[in-house]
Amino acid sequence: MIGVYHYMTVAAILFAMGTYGVLTRRNAIVIFMCIELMLNSVNLTFIALSRHLHSMDGQIFVFFVMTVAAAEAAVGLALMITFFRNRESIDVDQINMLKW
Amino acid sequence: MEILFFYLVAFVTLVSGLLVIRCQSPVNSALALVNTFFCLAVFYVMLHAPFMAAIQIMVYAGAIMVLILFVIMLLNLGTESRQRYTRGVVWSSIASLLMLIVATVTIKTGQVTGAEGEITAHTVKSVGHTELIGRTMFTEFLLPFEIASILLLVAIVGAVVLAKKEV
Numbered sequence: 646m647i648g649v650y651h652y653m654t655v656a657a658i659l660f661a662m663g664t665y666g667v668l669t670r671r672n673a674i675v676i677f678m679c680i681e682l683m684l685n686s687v688n689l690t691f692i693a694l695s696r697h698l699h700s701m702d703g704q705i706f707v708f709f710v711m712t713v714a715a716a717e718a719a720v721g722l723a724l725m726i727t728f729f730r731n732r733e734s735i736d737v738d739q740i741n742m743l744k745w
Numbered sequence: 746m747e748i749l750f751f752y753l754v755a756f757v758t759l760v761s762g763l764l765v766i767r768c769q770s771p772v773n774s775a776l777a778l779v780n781t782f783f784c785l786a787v788f789y790v791m792l793h794a795p796f797m798a799a800i801q802i803m804v805y806a807g808a809i810m811v812l813i814l815f816v817i818m819l820l821n822l823g824t825e826s827r828q829r830y831t832r833g834v835v836w837s838s839i840a841s842l843l844m845l846i847v848a849t850v851t852i853k854t855g856q857v858t859g860a861e862g863e864i865t866a867h868t869v870k871s872v873g874h875t876e877l878i879g880r881t882m883f884t885e886f887l888l889p890f891e892i893a894s895i896l897l898l899v900a901i902v903g904a905v906v907l908a909k910k911e912v
Contacts, residue, residue, distance in 0.1 A: 647747060647748055647751050647791070649857060650852055650853070651751060651755075652788065652792070653852045654849060654852060655755045655758060655759070655788075657845060657848035657849055657852060658759055658762075658845065659758065659759070659762050659781075660844070660845075660848065661841045661842070661844050661845035661848070662759075662762045662763065662765075662766055662841070663762075663766075664837075664840065664841040664844055665766055665837055665838060665840075665841035666765065666766035668833060668836075668837035668840060668841065669766070669831040669832060669833060669834055669837045670766065670831060671831065671832055672771055672822065674771050674813065674816060674817055674820075674822070675765075675766075675771055675774050677813070678765060678771075678774055678775060678778050678813065679765065679766060681778065681805070681809065682762060682765055682766075682778065682781065685781065685782065685785055685805070688785070688801075689785055689788055689789075692788075692789055692792050692794050692797060693792060694857065694859075695794075696792045696793060696794070697857055698857070698859045698860070698861055698862060699861055699862045699863060699864050699865055700859075700860070700861070700862030700864060701862065701864055701877055701878065701881040702862075702881070702885075704794055704797055704878060704881075705878070705881055705882055705885075705886050705889075707797055708800070708878075708882065709889060709893055711800065711801075711804050711805070712893045712896065712897060713893075713896065714805075714809065715804060715808065715809060715897070715900070716896055716897055716899070716900030717900075718809045718812050718813065719812070719900045719901065719903075719904040720900050720903050720904050720907065722812055722813065722816045722904075723903070723904040723905075723907035723908040724907055725816060725820070726816065726819070726820070726907075726908050727907050727908065729820050730910075735820065735822070738832065
């Protein structure tokens, strides 16, 4: 029998990988994909715990996480298109217009 | 037998997760991310949540990844992949390793507690997962559901306004 701890360990490793990707990569779209990876690892934790506690609430939360991820994808990619139009690149090292 | 299958799927998930953060080309990263999403859908099926698995494949591997791939190809990012593509590797590895250690120690030493519900694997089989989700969502979580629709509307308007050349 697979315990809830197995799933949570996989989710923890995935989350750490996503953090590493967000911190190291320079391409904004890859950073975006790493954030999706982190969101998905949290979803896995939610569903594993909702199965463990015999409850439905965690799975409803996953639903809302997916809604927020879809909205984030639409707005984030529109931002990237706008930025690319101004700078001809989406390297995050060059996104410093608001810095002082 | 089930534990062997679990380890196989976990291995594939973690390897494709590693490919997401290590591939130089964004398109390869995106394809590895699709693979990760499919493996997570397999996990959801193993956790007796087939509806979430279907939603995972349709929304994540379908809609969101198509959006990301479209933008990658629209911006034509293949040309800058030959330059240096990472920064601050040492500090980031330390930070993510610390996060991993904290998470695994918490998981190993902690106890899962909480209000127990009455939905077992047997209930899911006899009633159906979709019906259970629908019942919970449209009774207990009706207000968050409506707020989520407003959020999606705002996202649509925001994306159109941002991506248009002249408003």
